[in-house]
Amino acid sequence: MRQKLSGLLFLLFLSSAAFSQAKLVEKVTKKGDELVIPYEKYVLPNGLTVIVHEDHSDPVVHVDVTYHVGSAREEIGKSGFAHFFEHMMFQGSDHVADEQHFKIVTEAGGTLNGSTNRDRTNYYETVPANQLEKALWLEADRMGFLLDAVTQKKFEVQRATVKNERGQNYDNRPYGLQSEVVSQNLYPYGHPYSWMTIGY
Incomplete structure (x- = not known):
């Protein structure tokens, strides 16, 4: 201790x-x-x-960590990695057990999530003001201590999760592939904005 x-x-x-x-x-x-x-x-x-x-109107703080990397940094045939790693960043670290990031924040009275687009990946927590140090520590911890906690099992679970997300939100939804078709026709072949963040 x-x-x-x-x-x-x-x-x-x-x-x-x-x-x-x-x-x-x-x-x-x-x-x-x-x-x-x-x-x-x-x-x-x-x-x-x-x-x-x-903004002192409410006793809460919002922490938003943005990494300037998204799907535009990927290559044809190797898309979806930025979004996949967004998922992996919630899978624990050397100091935070598997799946505990969500538990720690929600038990502290907060909410959290992450998102990925073409140019950035971000993670955010909104917590009671007295939990700011905890939110900052969690973000710093995953910045520095994620890699050693990555396992093949976590990798496979999150790969299946992302594939399911693509199926639910794009492949199996009416007009779900509209944004993909628009991007492919709006940008020339090989342009980093011509593929979807979710990947293939």
């Missing part, structure tokens, strides 16, 4: 130390009745960009 606590304190120290070195690169403030969402944008020494918007 003491080792876990000291590890957590060290992680918090590193986080606060890194954030104290963060560079403010943009600040947007509201002036008068202007329709604008005020925020501050920071860049950490490791390149991570943090955008902070404060």
Whole structure:
């Protein structure tokens, strides 16, 4: 227990130390009745960009982690990996047991999900304000400790899940392949936007 606590304190120290070195690169403030969402944008020494918007109207926080990688980074015949890895990122890590990410957040009173499009993959949690540290820790943990927890079984389960999702939302739905046909005709063959995020 003491080792876990000291590890957590060290992680918090590193986080606060890194954030104290963060560079403010943009600040947007509201002036008068202007329709604008005020925020501050920071860049950490490791390149991570943090955008902070404060709204104290409700005692909740929203954490959204966006990776600038989506299906447009894939190749013909090798599509669907960004979406597949979105699923894998919920399958546990060295510190979070299989399928526990959802349980931890929902038991803390929060909601969460992820999504993938052509240019980005994101993960988000909305939790009570006193659970911010937990949400940030979960995101940092899966950034750093996912790979060793990936197993062939998890891989096969999520591959079947994604195939089923494609069947339900596209292949077996009236007009479900409309967006695929439009993309194939809108963009030339081989263009990274010519295939669907869900993959084949």
